[in-house]
Amino acid sequence: MSKTRVGILNVTGYAGVELARLLAAHPDVELTSVTGRSTAGQPLGQVFPHLSALGLTVAAEIGEVDLVFSALPHRESAEQILPLLERGLKVIDVSADFRLKDSALYEEWYGFRHPAPELLPKAIYGLPELNRESIKTTNLTANPGCYPTASILALAPALKAGLIDGNIIIDAKSGVSGAGRSLSLKSHYCEANEDISAYALTAHRHQPEIFQELTALDAKVQAVAFTPHLIPMKRGILATCYAPLKTAVSDTEIRGIYHQFYEQEQFVEVTPAPPHTRDVSGTNMCLIHPVIDRRSGLLIVLSAIDNLIKGAAGQAIQNMNLMLGLPEEAALPKLAQYP
Numbered sequence: 228m229s230k231t232r233v234g235i236l237n238v239t240g241y242a243g244v245e246l247a248r249l250l251a252a253h254p255d256v257e258l259t260s261v262t263g264r265s266t267a268g269q270p271l272g273q274v275f276p277h278l279s280a281l282g283l284t285v286a287a288e289i290g291e292v293d294l295v296f297s298a299l300p301h302r303e304s305a306e307q308i309l310p311l312l313e314r315g316l317k318v319i320d321v322s323a324d325f326r327l328k329d330s331a332l333y334e335e336w337y338g339f340r341h342p343a344p345e346l347l348p349k350a351i352y353g354l355p356e357l358n359r360e361s362i363k364t365t366n367l368t369a370n371p372g373c374y375p376t377a378s379i380l381a382l383a384p385a386l387k388a389g390l391i392d393g394n395i396i397i398d399a400k401s402g403v404s405g406a407g408r409s410l411s412l413k414s415h416y417c418e419a420n421e422d423i424s425a426y427a428l429t430a431h432r433h434q435p436e437i438f439q440e441l442t443a444l445d446a447k448v449q450a451v452a453f454t455p456h457l458i459p460m461k462r463g464i465l466a467t468c469y470a471p472l473k474t475a476v477s478d479t480e481i482r483g484i485y486h487q488f489y490e491q492e493q494f495v496e497v498t499p500a501p502p503h504t505r506d507v508s509g510t511n512m513c514l515i516h517p518v519i520d521r522r523s524g525l526l527i528v529l530s531a532i533d534n535l536i537k538g539a540a541g542q543a544i545q546n547m548n549l550m551l552g553l554p555e556e557a558a559l560p561k562l563a564q565y566p
């Protein structure tokens with residue numbers, strides 16, 4: 228049987244190059260076309276020597292494929308995806324362009340009018356643990372943001388169980404690859420190394436995305452305060468989420484609720500000890516550790532992912548596997564290297 232042909236728009240970013248690496252080991256699909264802007268025309272192996280065995284050349288436009296991943300920056304992504312959807316291709320957008328359901332909210336946070344607002348309610352938010360059945364039948368999956376993936380998975384079991392009453396606080400830290408591969412002062416070695424800083428205070432575009440998905444789990448969610456931090460490591464996100472409890476719950480009860488919620492999941496593990504980002508590095512896992520702080524009455528949940536895998540390329544492949552009816556775990560690493 229011939230393999231499904233897949234392509235990557237913008238293979239030269241961090242999400243794109245990780246997609247290519249993981250897809251190269253996929254038993255049921257073949258990566259046949261990759262695009263790039265400044266590298267168009269060059270052998271892929273010249274841009275990324277570790278991918279030379281794929282024998283691909285970076286093209287300016289995507290070739291004949293059945294499914295496309297877009298790892299373009301937002302705005303550019305929607306513009307390049309629309310004609311591909313019209314051609315009948317299945318699309319997984321790793322950018323933020325199809326995540327928000329409300330076009331006015333999109334315009335407010337992304338600063339321009341969405342080119343296809345009618346598609347926003349139809350695109351499926353690609354968090355398999357919550358939307359698996361809808362992902363299986365869609366042609367357009369909006370791959371979640373990295374911080375939202377860690378945060379939503381951390382809070383979903385408690386919200387679904389109706390345990391939370393009050394404002395939620397998410398304090399999250401990301402490695403520098405989250406800022407992308409394009410050069411910027413923020414990710415300059417001398418600026419980022421030996422430093423930790425909060426950014427986009429009260430104004431990060433993942434806040435409305437997280438709020439949208441948390442209210443879908445529990446319509447009574449009040450407000451979400453989200454503060455991201457940049458820390459000097461290459462990859463990984465640790466989200467520490469604080470939520471006030473409606474009524475007292477014990478540590479044993481909360482662990483039971485979380486274990487039950489995720490017991491069928493291959494890529495979410497409720498851990499007996501607080502997870503480190505190194506425990507998920509290079510894997511598609513999300514490790515979650517809930518505890519009750521009896522003094523404050525807060526539920527505290529730690530959640531660790533690799534921003535480039537479960538937060539981007541790996542989750543996109545998990546979504547592809549569902550959209551193509553393939554084993555959900557195909558080509559997705561579960562165990563991190565240690566140390």
Ligand SMILES: NC(=O)C1=CN([C@@H]2O[C@H](COP(=O)(O)OP(=O)(O)OC[C@H]3O[C@@H](n4cnc5c(N)ncnc54)[C@H](OP(=O)(O)O)[C@@H]3O)[C@@H](O)[C@H]2O)C=CC1
Nearest residue numbers: 239240241242264265298299300301322405407408409539
């Ligand atoms: N990094 C992460 O952890 C995550 C990223 N995402 C999303 O995935 C997408 C890709 O992110 P990431 O891999 O970090 O991106 P990068 O910043 O690493 O991408 C850099 C590459 O993008 C190309 N590029 C930049 N602007 C354009 C443009 N307007 N048109 C075409 N190519 C362009 C550059 O090409 P050139 O060489 O020509 O300059 C460069 O090769 C983004 O939408 C991002 O928001 C989602 C979740 C996590």
Ligand SMILES: CC(=O)N[C@@H](CCC(=O)OP(=O)(O)O)C(=O)O
Nearest residue numbers: 321322323372373401402405406
């Ligand atoms: C450390 C860092 O800068 N992280 C990025 C993560 C954004 C991202 O990649 O997600 P989107 O797909 O939603 O753009 C940021 O805060 O903008």
